[in-house]
Amino acid sequence: MSDSYVIVGDGIAGASAAETLREQAPDAEITVLTDEGESLYNRILIKEYAKGKLPEAPISIHQEEWYDEHDVDLRLNTVVVDIDVENDAVHTHEGETFEYDSLLLAIGGTPQQLPVENADADGIHHFWTFQDARRIKESVEGAERAVIVGAGLLGIDFAAICGAQDVEAKYLMRGDCWWRYALSEEGASIMHDAMRERGVEPVFGSGVDHFEVDDDGHVEAAVDPNGERYECDFAGVAIGLNFNTEIVEQTPLETDNGIAVDEYMRTNVDNVFAAGDITTFNDLVLGEQGKNGSWGSAKEQGTIAARNMLDYGSEAFEWVSSYSITHFDFPFLSFGHPTIGDDSVEATTAEGEWRRVALKDGKVVGGVLIGDLSPQSAFKQLMREGRDVSDQTDLLMEPGFSVDDLAATTEQ
Amino acid sequence: MRYRMPLRETGRRLRLRRTGWIPPGARVRHYDELGEDAQILVRKLAGRPRTAPEHGDLDDGDFVKFTDYYQVRTR
Ligand SMILES: Cc1cc2nc3c(=O)[nH]c(=O)nc-3n(C[C@H](O)[C@H](O)[C@H](O)COP(=O)(O)OP(=O)(O)OC[C@H]3O[C@@H](n4cnc5c(N)ncnc54)[C@H](O)[C@@H]3O)c2cc1C
Numbered sequence: 104m105s106d107s108y109v110i111v112g113d114g115i116a117g118a119s120a121a122e123t124l125r126e127q128a129p130d131a132e133i134t135v136l137t138d139e140g141e142s143l144y145n146r147i148l149i150k151e152y153a154k155g156k157l158p159e160a161p162i163s164i165h166q167e168e169w170y171d172e173h174d175v176d177l178r179l180n181t182v183v184v185d186i187d188v189e190n191d192a193v194h195t196h197e198g199e200t201f202e203y204d205s206l207l208l209a210i211g212g213t214p215q216q217l218p219v220e221n222a223d224a225d226g227i228h229h230f231w232t233f234q235d236a237r238r239i240k241e242s243v244e245g246a247e248r249a250v251i252v253g254a255g256l257l258g259i260d261f262a263a264i265c266g267a268q269d270v271e272a273k274y275l276m277r278g279d280c281w282w283r284y285a286l287s288e289e290g291a292s293i294m295h296d297a298m299r300e301r302g303v304e305p306v307f308g309s310g311v312d313h314f315e316v317d318d319d320g321h322v323e324a325a326v327d328p329n330g331e332r333y334e335c336d337f338a339g340v341a342i343g344l345n346f347n348t349e350i351v352e353q354t355p356l357e358t359d360n361g362i363a364v365d366e367y368m369r370t371n372v373d374n375v376f377a378a379g380d381i382t383t384f385n386d387l388v389l390g391e392q393g394k395n396g397s398w399g400s401a402k403e404q405g406t407i408a409a410r411n412m413l414d415y416g417s418e419a420f421e422w423v424s425s426y427s428i429t430h431f432d433f434p435f436l437s438f439g440h441p442t443i444g445d446d447s448v449e450a451t452t453a454e455g456e457w458r459r460v461a462l463k464d465g466k467v468v469g470g471v472l473i474g475d476l477s478p479q480s481a482f483k484q485l486m487r488e489g490r491d492v493s494d495q496t497d498l499l500m501e502p503g504f505s506v507d508d509l510a511a512t513t514e515q
Numbered sequence: 516m517r518y519r520m521p522l523r524e525t526g527r528r529l530r531l532r533r534t535g536w537i538p539p540g541a542r543v544r545h546y547d548e549l550g551e552d553a554q555i556l557v558r559k560l561a562g563r564p565r566t567a568p569e570h571g572d573l574d575d576g577d578f579v580k581f582t583d584y585y586q587v588r589t590r
Contacts (some may be wrong), residue, residue: 147545151580161543161578398547427546429581434546434558476558480551 105130108412109193109203111183111350113137114146115398116379117209118165119405120412125173127413133175134201136193138182139232142167147398149236150260153243154267162233183210188354188372205412208351208362208370208377209405212344217252220313226322226337227314230257231344239339243268246336250325251303252311253341254281256426256437259294261339263430266301273333274298275309275325285441285471287449290457293473297431306333314338344396346381359383361394366419368408376412378404387421388486389440389468400424423483427476436476439469439486446493450500458500465493478504528566529573531557531585543578557581 108124110117113135124133143165151157170177182196192202214229216222228239243249243264251261254276265272274281280291281298295305309331315324324334346361356370357363362377366385369376379401386393395401400422407420428435433455444461451457456474460467460482467485472478482499484506485492492499498508537543546557553572560567561581573579575589 145543145545145548147547148543148580151543156584157537157543158539160539161537161541398545425547429546432582434582476554480555483551 105132106204107132107202108134108205108207109201110135110207110209111137111193112207112209112211112379112381113139113143113165113177114209114211114379114401115143116211116381116401116405116408117207118143119402120207120209120378120409121173121175123406123409124412125175127410133173134178134203135170135175136178136181136183136195136201138180139234140180141233142170142177142179144233146231146233149233150230150264152233153230153236153240153260153264155240155244156267183350186350186354186356186375188356188375191374203374205374206376207405207408207412208375208381209379209401209408210347210350210377211380211401212346214257214341215343215345217311217340217342219311221316221322222314222340224314224316224322225320226335228261228337228339230260230339230341239264239337242337243270246270248272248333248335250275250311250333250335250338251341252325252338253343254278254283255341255343256282256428257341258339259298259428259430261341262298262301262303264339266298266303266430269302270336272303273325273335274303274305275311275327275333276305276307277310279307281305285437285461285469286459289451290449290459290471290473293433293455293457294435297433306331344380348381359392363392366421367411367416368404368420369411369415373415376408378408384420387419388423388489390489393440395422395424397424397426421487423486425479425483433474434472434476436472436479437469438472438479438483439467441469441471444468446496448496448499452500452502456502460496460499462493462496465491467492467499475502481506527569527589529556529560529569529587529589530564530566531560531562531579532588533562533583534578534586535584537578537584541578542574542576543580543584546579546581549573549579557585561585 145162185194249272251274280288309327312328317323348358361383410418425438444463446462449459460470573587577587579585
């Protein structure tokens with residue numbers, strides 16, 4: 104009998120695992136279970152759909168025929184509610200049971216709601232699925248004013264959507280700049296100017312105390328902790344993710360702000376693996392437990408997980424992740440873990456160009472590039488090599504920086 | 516499913532043409548989906564009248580979302 108593989112989640116991590124399993128195990132039984140009503144689509148392009156820049160069709164990656172052609176049993180609208188690791192089986196909301204020889208959990212996260220009054224009112228959007236994007240697009244098209252909350256990589260997508268659809272927006276931020284954990288005010292000011300150019304006004308030292316709703320329960324204003332009231336036709340909230348660990352709570356699977364896995368994507372149960380946003384993994388680049396939240400990383404983890412499900416120990420995940428913002432006429436890229444570290448260097452390298460590199464124990468652990476992305480490969484290489492750059496951090500800020508510019512140092 | 520694909524040695528040259536219209540049947544890739552080599556190419560060619568050797572990750576007719584939409588042209 105051939106081995107059976109069950110994959111929960113048909114995002115990029117689950118789908119790339121299914122592809123790899125099929126390529127490397129032509130006879131395997133592969134089942135993919137997803138609670139969404141559509142098969143793999145390009146989650147990082149749904150913002151372009153909501154902006155009105157892309158039609159629906161190019162966003163689909165695997166049409167349903169793909170699963171037939173690759174002999175993968177796809178079950179849409181199927182919620183896994185329970186995992187029985189003793190009996191190697193998962194149970195769905197409709198009482199179906201799927202047995203496995205090896206299980207992959209690629210179940211990602213769910214956007215958090217603000218813990219304030221009326222946070223679930225009609226017209227308050229969170230952004231994760233294609234269905235969310237369709238609802239957001241519909242709201243935006245009939246709107247004149249919006250409020251955005253969440254000064255991070257997903258919040259700025261709401262800002263870009265408003266800008267693209269000529270909706271005037273107030274972007275309420277708790278601190279004094281956008282993504283204050285990764286950027287200084289100097290770097291963030293480039294982003295603030297770009298927002299303003301698109302009719303999105305950053306409001307600092309703000310946030311949401313509560314939302315007000317009309318008689319139909321539709322949001323009509325956000326009131327910030329200073330008592331300022333911002334009227335809106337809709338609100339976009341992007342304050343972070345809750346990782347979907349409920350289904351493993353009653354199991355022996357270890358969790359740690361997600362599902363804990365080793366560098367081979369294996370959990371503490373031998374035939375259960377996890378991949379993508381849901382994992383907290385042994386990060387070989389960082390030398391400690393790490394979490395990534397990006398498309399490239401989730402895809403690579405899916406592939407690596409599949410290889411190790413077939414042959415444990417065959418390939419480790421060793422990856423420097425990156426995430427770009429392409430909404431403006433200049434590029435933005437964050438790489439590695441820009442919000443951690445014990446030191447950092449930053450510089451404006453030309454007009455509209457800024458960079459910051461985060462360091463830990465003298466080694467690069469992440470950073471942000473605005474305007475000029477050319478040092479991206481060099482910084483990623485330094486991370487992979489674990490080079491101690493503590494005596495030469497000024498060089499990292501030189502325009503045209505290359506790894507060869509550094510004097511030879513001991514590699515880890 | 517590997518990100519990096521070998522450079523094809525066809526002698527064909529690639530350029531990126533800025534475009535505002537995406538046909539429904541198009542293949543569209545976001546910058547973050549590309550491997551590092553292809554990202555470097557996109558950064559070098561986007562918005563510039565330059566060409567580079569063809570790259571296996573960027574097919575003729577593909578669209579790339581970077582700071583704008585660009586269509587890949589090889590000849
Ligand atoms: C709007 C938006 C913009 C983004 N932009 C970028 C970007 O520009 N660059 C970048 O690198 N990254 C970006 N990201 C992040 C990137 O999309 C994610 O890191 C990546 O898609 C994670 O993939 P995944 O497969 O791990 O998880 P997901 O794509 O979240 O897939 C998990 C799947 O599992 C399903 N699931 C969960 N629980 C169950 C259950 N119990 N039963 C059945 N199914 C279940 C979920 O419904 C979901 O379909 C963006 C994300 C969003 C939402």
